[in-house]
Structures are given as structure tokens and as C-alpha cells.
Amino acid sequence: MKLRRSGRLVDMTHYLLQHPQGLVPLSFFADRYGSAKSSISEDLGIIKQTFEQQGIGTLVTVPGAAGGVRYIPYVSREEASTYLDELCEIIAKPERLLPGGYLYMTDILGHPKLLNKVGKMFATAFNHKKVDIVMTMATKGIPLAHAVANYLNVPVVIVRRDSRVTEGSTVSINYVSGSSKRIQTMVLAKRSLETGSNVLIIDDFMKAGGTVNGMMNLLAEFQANVAGIGILVESENENMEERLIHDYVSLVKLDKVNERDKYIEVQKGNYLQHIKNNTNF
Amino acid sequence: MKLRRSGRLVDMTHYLLQHPQGLVPLSFFADRYGSAKSSISEDLGIIKQTFEQQGIGTLVTVPGAAGGVRYIPYVSREEASTYLDELCEIIAKPERLLPGGYLYMTDILGHPKLLNKVGKMFATAFNHKKVDIVMTMATKGIPLAHAVANYLNVPVVIVRRDSRVTEGSTVSINYVSGSSKRIQTMVLAKRSLETGSNVLIIDDFMKAGGTVNGMMNLLAEFQANVAGIGILVESENENMEERLIHDYVSLVKLDKVNERDKYIEVQKGNYLQHIKNNTNF
Numbered sequence: 001m002k003l004r005r006s007g008r009l010v011d012m013t014h015y016l017l018q019h020p021q022g023l024v025p026l027s028f029f030a031d032r033y034g035s036a037k038s039s040i041s042e043d044l045g046i047i048k049q050t051f052e053q054q055g056i057g058t059l060v061t062v063p064g065a066a067g068g069v070r071y072i073p074y075v076s077r078e079e080a081s082t083y084l085d086e087l088c089e090i091i092a093k094p095e096r097l098l099p100g101g102y103l104y105m106t107d108i109l110g111h112p113k114l115l116n117k118v119g120k121m122f123a124t125a126f127n128h129k130k131v132d133i134v135m136t137m138a139t140k141g142i143p144l145a146h147a148v149a150n151y152l153n154v155p156v157v158i159v160r161r162d163s164r165v166t167e168g169s170t171v172s173i174n175y176v177s178g179s180s181k182r183i184q185t186m187v188l189a190k191r192s193l194e195t196g197s198n199v200l201i202i203d204d205f206m207k208a209g210g211t212v213n214g215m216m217n218l219l220a221e222f223q224a225n226v227a228g229i230g231i232l233v234e235s236e237n238e239n240m241e242e243r244l245i246h247d248y249v250s251l252v253k254l255d256k257v258n259e260r261d262k263y264i265e266v267q268k269g270n271y272l273q274h275i276k277n278n279t280n281f
Numbered sequence: 282m283k284l285r286r287s288g289r290l291v292d293m294t295h296y297l298l299q300h301p302q303g304l305v306p307l308s309f310f311a312d313r314y315g316s317a318k319s320s321i322s323e324d325l326g327i328i329k330q331t332f333e334q335q336g337i338g339t340l341v342t343v344p345g346a347a348g349g350v351r352y353i354p355y356v357s358r359e360e361a362s363t364y365l366d367e368l369c370e371i372i373a374k375p376e377r378l379l380p381g382g383y384l385y386m387t388d389i390l391g392h393p394k395l396l397n398k399v400g401k402m403f404a405t406a407f408n409h410k411k412v413d414i415v416m417t418m419a420t421k422g423i424p425l426a427h428a429v430a431n432y433l434n435v436p437v438v439i440v441r442r443d444s445r446v447t448e449g450s451t452v453s454i455n456y457v458s459g460s461s462k463r464i465q466t467m468v469l470a471k472r473s474l475e476t477g478s479n480v481l482i483i484d485d486f487m488k489a490g491g492t493v494n495g496m497m498n499l500l501a502e503f504q505a506n507v508a509g510i511g512i513l514v515e516s517e518n519e520n521m522e523e524r525l526i527h528d529y530v531s532l533v534k535l536d537k538v539n540e541r542d543k544y545i546e547v548q549k550g551n552y553l554q555h556i557k558n559n560t561n562f
Contacts, residue, residue: 154393192388
């Protein structure tokens, strides 16, 4: 369909936002609108400038016959910092405290706009890594993993605690939960992960890191690689030497949870240290 | 930040796509770009026309002081029909057959682009209903529910089979699974659903409808209303009189599963009958 510049800008913006990370040849847009490649190039220049100005992300142009344009979603350092403050405030609400010192986060993990922001932040942190697939543990990590995967444009694979008939044959491992020291099982469908995949692990909560460590062991069974680890909320451990996982990106850090006085103390996680140089594409 | 029309079109498109269903006052855009409302109106005219031409959705303008513009994502009938054919083809692959006549769908439910299309289709089907929240059953329904909720711009609430300490106090019901006739339990966190909510139930699979029926009973406990039921794959029942649920929207219908001959027969679900008049906003 023939479209004028104004219409092209609207449609190209939509198309690029729907296809993050994918390389789109200029000829694709030229054919789509019946326009010259030079006009498409100018359109892309306008979109790139606006994306960068408005904090939407950037466009990367790959020259040559096999080239094209790629939309990279990212969150600026300032925006990330503001958002982490907001997130800390949301999580520090005393009414989140549950018996046993647990935190209620179900509402956060059920909120599409919030999840989209968090997803874009993690995508920004791992933009430079080769990620083929995002992995998480059922149930709470699932919405978070999908939000990240959406911006990285890769699929999600879900590890479960029990094996279901609808998964087909599975690989299972036993692991020791870091905080409770109990032996638990995790299970992954055999056909859900290819050998050699680069896997980004995403989870909602980490204390000693037993679950994440279990997922890493499971990846070893599949001869897959860990591309990175992203955690929404990490909990300060009394015994930090006991922590099993050291190389991870976290958004929020739980310092103190006092059940009796209904008091939660949180601070930003290590996120901002990880995105220092990530705007050089 | 002052932006020219071309930049405004890019940024407004992004903003509207990120805020489906929400009413955005014209003054919001006028302030954002330091532009006259008349220019914003013209911009919105261009965006509306392009959205409709390119099958992205539409813009609805609400006049008056409390008015503004609302982006309604929708999929046209033709696009939906084409996509249902593709979905049938994907699901009919014989390698999906698992022992016991079950179908492997984990890959489909882990694929962001596919989920987004399915989410937009369900959002189209339920655009006319008042939906406050999307409900699903853990684990497989979760990505699907989030994809729909994203386009409806509402939160998701997840029903579980077991109660977890991180959910706080819960309401649980027993129900009889329609196909296996076994008694099962489903649990919902008390604070996750408000009285009087209008709830869209989304699930990946329905046979006799026992699970969906259980969710409806659970909603009654919360004095919440069923706004609609959306099912990705429904399975033909030998005894259709036994089906517990009659008013639902399905994308794909499983007619025959022959495990011995590795043969799956599928057809489109009832989706297209449900979106007849949904383009009058």
C-alpha cells in the first residue's frame, strides 16, 4: 500500500516496536510502501532521532546488501534510576509483609505496565549478550520472563517443580534450596531447550541463590550456557559467604524485614553498575 | 520537548501503543510537545487513518473537557481468519502428540510474537465487554493471560492448585475435573481480587470445562462477575452434553487425536462468529 511520509512514520514505528532486535532490510519497507530506499532512509533517520530523544531506544543501521535496520529498546540511566526509586517505594510498603517475613509481590507481577518497564530494563542490561532464550522457574517468574523476552524477541522456557504429562519427556535434577536447606526437584521438558543455547535466567526473588544455582546445573545437563542472570528482588543474606550466585543483575535489594514492627527496608540493587556502557551500539 | 510533526507522529504512535484502552487528553500531547491542540488533532487524524489502513487498530476520540483519545487495538476479520489457519497448521503437527493423546504446546506458549498475536485477537473479541482483570490457571495459561491483559491494559490474577506462603491468606474451592472426574483444589490469594470485579477468564486448553467451571465458582466466592471466557484450544468431547461451559470464545478446535496413527485433526474454533460486529466503536 502506497503511503506518504506521515503514514509511513506511523506504520514503521509500529512495525519496529513489534520487532525488537530483528534486522529489517530497507527493501522490506521500500516494497511495503512503494517508496524509494532514499525516502525510507530519511524516515528511519527521523525515527532514530525521536526514539533516542524520547528514551524509546535506538535504531542501528547495518550497511551492505545483507544489511538493514534494527530497533534496540533501551532505558537510559536517568530513567532507570527514577524507576528504581519508584520500585523501591512500591516494594517497601509495610502491608506487603506476610507471616514468616515473606513479601507479597503477586500484584506487582500481575501488572502489565510495571512488568513492561521491568522487562525493558532487563533487556537493556543484557542487550550486549547473545541471548537465545529466557529461562525462569514456575510460577512467579513467568510474567517477568515473558516481559524481558518480549523486548529481546526470544522465546521463554519454564522450569517446573513437578513433571506434567503435557511436557513430554523431561530432564530433572535435585538441588538444595539455599535458605531452607531442603532437597527439591526441578524439571525441564527435553524438547524445550536446544544444546548450546545461550540462556538468560530471570527470577522474581533470590535469597541464597539455591534456585538459580539449580537452574544453572540444569543448563549444564542440556549443555547450554548461562548468558546472564536477572533478579527482581534480592534479599540481603546474614551470611553473604553462603551465597551461591555472585554474577547477577538485581533491581531491588531487601535489606531488613522486621515482621514484628511491620517494617521493610529496601534499596536499589546492583542494576545501575551493570548498565554503565550499554549505550554504545 | 518541542517536536516537529514528524517527530510527534513517531512519539505519539509509541505512546498510544504503550497505553492501549487508556483515555489520553489532547492537552497531554499539546503540553508534551509544546504544540497547539489543533496540530495534535491533525496528527491524531493521520495516526488513526494509518492504524486502520494497516490493521493496527483504531483511535476513538471522546469530545468535551473530560475527553481525549483512546487507542483500541484490534485485528480485522480477514487477518484473524488467516492467522487462525496458521495456528491450526502449527497445532496439527503430528510431533506434538504425546503419550495419552495429550498435545505438546509449551513451545507455542513460550513464543512472544505468537502470544502477542493471540493476545490481540482475544482483546478484539472482548473489546466490547467491561473487563477489570484477566484470570487464568497456573502454569500454562499465564503467558497467554498476560498477552491478552497487555492489550486490554488490565492486570492478571493467577489461580493455583496449591497455596503458597507468599500469597498470604487464600480462598480455596474443590471442583471436579470434567474429563478425569477427579476432585481437585484451586486457590486464589484473598487480596488479589476485589469484590465486584469483571473478570475475563483465559486458558490454554478446555475439554469438558471443569477447570473453567471451577474458576467461575471461585469468582462467585469473591462476588466477582464473568466478563468472558477465552480458550486457545478446545477439544471436541465425545459427549458434548457433558460440557459444563457453553458461552466461550475459542481459537482452535481439536476434532480428532489418533495416537496410534500419529494424526491430529483440527479446525478453527468459534472465534470468527464472535467478532462479527466488533469494529463499531
